[in-house]
Amino acid sequence: MNNGISTASQDKQKLEWRTFFLITVVLFPVLSVMTVGGYGFFVWMMQIFFLGPPGHGG
């Protein structure tokens, strides 16, 4: 019975580490790049439709 609990707890630990790496190494970097890229795209579109090319001093 104790063994059973210990196995479940080990599984849980493995899952936590795996999830941690998944979000820090894959998910968040991808999201960050998408956010920055999306921001760039948004500014670009704003420049095309409203702002015009970037002006003097930003």
Added chain:
Amino acid sequence: MKSFLTKTWRTLSRPSIHISLGVLTLGGFLAGIIFWGGFNTALEATNTEEFCVGCHAENIAPEYEGTIHDQNRSGVRATCPDCHVPHDWTSKVARKIQASKEVFAHFAGFIDTPEKFEDRRIVLAQHEWDRFSSNKSLECRNCHDYDGMDFTKMSPTARIQMKQAKERDQSCLDCHKGIAHHLPENMDSTGGMISQLEQLASNTKFTNGEEYVSVRHLPLYQEKSLSTEAGLLNPASSVKVIDQSGDAIQIEVSGWRKDKGFGRVIQEDFGMNIAVASLLKESATNDQIVEKFERKEDDLTGLPWQRVTAKLWMKKEALLDDVQPIWEQAKQSYQTNCSVCHTQPDEAHFDANTWPGMFNGMMAFVNFDTDSKSLVLKYLQKHSSDFSDGNH
């Protein structure tokens, strides 16, 4: 898959049991440093000359080579991204994303050869010129600051221009287009002046004995079969039609030429360097073609001049029966092109023989084709002090 996602979500949404808060924070912190460092490194890697040349080796790199921004006595260089990528972070990221369109155009085959690039160059160049115009050439001025310029070290002509430019806080590219690149081929800074005039000229009807004016350089021939070339008629030059044969007309060019050498260039009037036609040596020395009249010596230069008329053949093309449309177009072109950089002098400020020197000195700053150049020069000469009253 679904169970994987639910399991992951259940783990994520609850406090961890086995990994301490310290380890988690440290892990996230380190990953953040590595990510942001990597991100900036990647961004900078796309901001190097090597990266640009990776694709632009065939079309852009060779023309940039040897320009003042590539090689100079002090060895300070401005490479591709220094001028073409905004330095401000937001504008830079926006420009990087914009570049995805260019990459797409390359791989989708819209612009994937140097030839296609050349065809499109005027459009692409215009994008950059618009950008420079709106930020007043910020990327140039990151190094070339008006406030840092010592006007006393400039040559007098540069000083006059640059002081005015500073007063107006003018964008560098207003005048210095093509400083690191070839200008687009056939760039029409003349606004299609010649082609507009030529369209107008397609309606011209020819009558013997009437005078017509050329809108561009036109080839002249010795005989009506138009087989032996005799020379070139200059733009805005007046000729008299004396005979017609199908698509060909015989014309008479009259004027004065210097009685020296072969006398190849026929000028409009005695003592004035306003070219009407330039003949080849064979034609210029052929008495069958060139009829000679009285001689006169120019007191100013001591050169003898002789009045001549030349009878030659040419195609029925690009001739107008009225000079007025030509002067209007040329005037407009003079005003728009020259006022970009400075207040242009009044046409009658110089005389006909002074204009060519003044004008040619300015040609480095505009992109006139040879026809437009001669046309505008002739406009200036024909409206110079020699031809107008009450000026200088």
